[in-house]
Amino acid sequence: MGYYKTSFHHVLAELERLDLLIRVQVWRARQQHHHGEEGLPAFYIPETEVDALLDKAVGSPTWATVPLPPDLQENIQHRLDQMAAAITQHSEESLRQGVLLRLVALARLFDLVPFDLHVILVCLAPEIDRRYERLYAYLHDDVTRRHPTIDLVLNLLCPDLETKVAMRARFTSAAPLLRHHLLQLADDPNQRSPSLLGKTLQLDPRVARYLLDDDTPDDRLQAYTHVVFPQTAFGDLCFPDAFTQRLRRVADAAHTDDTDCILYFQGPYGVGKQTTAAAICRRLNLPLLVIDGRRLASMTPEDFRTLARLIDREARLQSAALYWEGFDALLADDKAAYLAVLLSILEAHPGPSFLSGETPWEPIDTLYGVTFLRLEFPPPGYAERFQLWRAAFTADETVTLAPDVDLAVLANTFRLSGGQIRDAAATACNLARARADAARQITQDDLQAACRLQSNRKLAELAQKITPHYTWDDLVLPADPVAQLREIANQVHYQALVYDAWGFNHKLAMGKGLNILFAGPPGTGKTMAADVLAHTLGLDLYKIDLSTVVSKYIGEMEKNLARIFAEAMTSNAILFFDEADALFGKRTQVRDAHDRYANVEVSYLLQKMEEYEGVVILATNLRKNMDDAFVRRLHFTVEFPLPSVDDRRRIWEQIWPATTPCSSELDAEFLARCIEVAGAISATSRWPVPSWRQPMAVW
Template identity: 35%
Template sequence: MTAGDPADAPTHERAPCGHTPAADGTSALLSRLAVLRERVTALVEQRAAGDPTAADPLRGLYLSEEAVRHLLSREPVPPVGVVPAKPPADDRADGFTDGLPPAAGDRLAALAARLPLTGLDVAFLLVALAPDLDRAFEPLYGYLNDDVSRRRATTGLALDLCGAPAHLAPARARLHVSAPLCALGLLEVEEPERPFLSRSLRVPDRVLAHLLGDDTPDASLHGHLHPLPRPVPAGAFAHRLAERVAHGPLTVYLREHREGDGLAAVATALHTAGLDALRFTGPADHVPGLLREARLTGRALVVSGLPEQPGPLVAALTAAPDVTVLLTDPRPYDPHWSPDDPLVLDAPRRGAGGTAVWETELGAAGAAFDLAATVAPYRLGGERVARAAHAARALAAFEGGPLTADHVRLAARQQSASGLERHARRIRPDVGWTDLVLPDRPLAQLHELALRARHRDRVLGDWRLSAGGGRGRGVLGLFAGESGTGKTLSAEVVAAELGLDLYVVQLSSVVDKYVGETEKNLERIFTEADRTDAVLLFDEADAVFGRRSEVKDSHDRYANMESAYLLQRLESFDGIALLTTNLRANIDEAFTRRLDLVIDFPFPDREQRLALWRHGLSHVPRADGVDPAPLARDFELAGGSIRSAVVTAAYLAAGRGEPVGDGDLLEGARREYRKAGRLVPGEANW
């Protein structure tokens, strides 16, 4: 068939592209195409009736003199079988769709009902997508366009097929870039350089796929769409948010106190409201396709992880009042981001542990140990809990045994990894309470410190015992005592008890000679620690937490400014921070007042020194009769020095290939005395 041979036009009995009528929505769409084919056939016959070039196989490729005369003599007449509508009373132009059947039950009808589409919009959409469903429309459109190379519908052809005079402004306005069809991404009017009536119409592939029942997201969004975390039992906030989103589209900005707080609240609220959602993380360039996806499927949008400059993304999303958009980010909302302000809310703090989420992810395997106590120190989001649970099960399977608390702790620590290693030395604790030799009082205080870390969210949050004033829920402790009395080891034991990593702050990377740089370095550390499940240790804290002094020069003034900053920052800190000092009096009293516990580590007495010698030798091969009691009596050494003495003795014995003897231990103790500049018992005083 040539473009100029209307006699070969398809009839409505023929299924497009060889498809058999499909069920439900697709069948309704094909029925609409059958009506459209009748209109196309009528218009082709009408055009061919008085056209002397209708049978010319080259019609549309050139203009003969006869064709020009025919065009000059042709008067605009309505298509056969179509009655021109009267000028509409408003801009909806519903009268132009007379003759098109209602599309009850199909996706096109559902889309028109969900979006502000008129009957004329639906007709334009159908005319534009017809060649994508039935190739037979292409030569017919080429004939009606008087150009065999233009095989898609044009704006003029669409108006003709819908019985809308080309000069009627309301009808033309439905194809404007700001009208719903184009603004919502359902229709593209191409070739803006051409006259309006000869511009081509194209329906994006994603829109056509949706109308045919395919809900696969647009390929341009690949890698930017992610599943929502599993919902948790809904609290008061989630119920209120669910009620609000269920009433209609709105835009909400949730400020997270900690990463994942807002996402967990949103997932729970949407689940409570019975709404599906698309979770997006990506640049503003993809917003048009993202909004179109939400409109096609009737889903809400959840946007987390906003870019460094969120303005363009937020502005593009808040400009869509017909789509429910929920944004989450730790930063406070900035009115400069968008002229259309969303509803700004603070996401509720997610309580430590999230036992219900862990129970859901681990199932029956989590009942073999005290799951609540195991996960209490962790404040992971639902998504990270799922990943941690998967990793824990994988670790247990690798070892060939049942799931244990150690597997869960290790997996949770892996999910808490952060950028703290840029500012602090990471220690993975490998010690326990049995490694501590301390008097009862400091040992009990260390246990209390771990207890506070586990239950701070319940006591300070649920029981509302926070002091207010923007104070955080951190746990702060000071370990004071002479060098070697076990302060750093105790911090490691506390971290091990909580199942957390220990980060020792490198003061050389914090203190800076330039004004203001020390505060900036500390802020980076505190900010990273706030979002990480870890124990932060400021060893030799006198360097940054020292006493303020009378201002006598500019150095004193700036030193006091650093202390004032630290005082404010500690109050808002949400993590676990431990400070050590050799002299408690060096720490400013203002810092001491803000600490939860101050633990004094006394110098060990004779009995404790003996216990330390025996603990140090517990894994070392010893000669028969070795007794460290005389060393504990004669050498007043702290725990760190005793350990060093045992290491020296072990090297001496290993060099001989023998077990450690009394002489090796005595030499180790003497060396520690000499290192300290002390007189060694039993040696002459030279």
């Protein structure tokens, strides 16, 4: 039994059948043409033609009224039946042999009826052979009309007037041919307002390329989409076990269930939304068409509607699943029309579709008959972060890690997502390549710097970034405060072990952060201690500027604090509130509206402190002014006393750099005994002063 070896052979067989139909109509048209008529028929209508128009049946072209000879009619019908039967037989065998017949696939993808396919073939013919343009012009009796019109298509394919009227519905905007932009309707330039029958039909270039075995995506979509051929398997995903099992159930349902489904993957950047969609598509043996939804959301409503339809068509032609990135950009109030367009497309789209965003969303009064599921992706825990760090470097054999690199410290210190870890690894490689040393090994400093660069940088717009540079040797404090500070560093260092490995993460709903109070007179080292902690932990330090927080307008302070804590959640930084008693002061008895809102502000701060999972350091000179509820929520309170004589001597000894020329008469012990000042005041006095302002010698 014969079959088509390629899809193009099937198209050629269909065109042979079309040739026979055209040949019959050309024979009829030739009988009606008046070759010997005098004058210029293009500029006037002869009387004989008027009589012929009055005599012909309604809805039929002049050449259709010419009867075929009985023997020719029977012979042609027999040949048409034979060709149709052969095409059907060969097509079925080709499909059994695994040959992709694109005409058949097009009908399946867009719910086309046989009439639609024949229309597409009529429009495809000039794309293969330009002789069809002259044949169509001959049937139009107009050399300027080289493309088929709706009237010509109906006359070629419909046997009677009733069928023609019924088939007009296939050219409405709701019908598949136009709804999916398979065909384009164009007006005759010689007619200002042509009827539907007078409109010209053109096959969309992307559809023509598809039927001619060209899978190049639509040029109009290149700036907004790209195709991903998944390489990620389910075993490569790195999630907690419970979430992984849930994903497997979702993938199994998508693989076995015939119902179309829409999956909304919710989570911040880098948590694995696209990777998970790729793993599901690999299981389904589907490519993934990734769409930049945020760029599309900035377009005009008409352009968005057109491109969304073209994206739907491209996904069908590519046999790909849709992955709409930045879907939550359409959830704004002024994007309601955009959202309605997209949801109407997704309702009719075959197969799984993926939406990606950060905002929680559930459909209301939409998506009937379609399975919808929202999955909130959890941020990776310590174990997942450590596994992701290892995978980031084992995949690249050219990368060499220095012996002192400790990936466990990175996984514990920086709460990065999988995407951020991948980006940080690439940044660390670039930092290593930029150095002049021959080894170019990635060091721990490279990795920590890369992690800080990947953290959210918007916090710098709300707070002052302090680059840590002090070490434990620079800190001059009594033994007890130093021991507390080292205990704080250890608690941050082992936080992941306690919460993740030991399971305390499931016991605590809130209060997982670390709240610390530094209390003491001015200049006793509170800011320096925060600097030392940040330097030891490899974290950035952000000092909150009260001028950007406090506002005279009611409610503005809460908004500013909400922005700070929201950005700090992804910044992997230490928040340092200096002069904290101005913000965290005691709540008072309500006497007027100002007292009421002041208490509301303090209560709001308490709530944010409970929710925040990072490190917050509060510094105050007036501990007694701190609210009691804040004191209860503090994990550590470190007292910074005024330095003793020994401490002042150590401060004076360390205050001058080793390269500073110092007189032999300089006596640090004498300064420590005679001048009772804090360390910061000593530091401001380290520069030499003019001789006429030098203090008198003390005898």
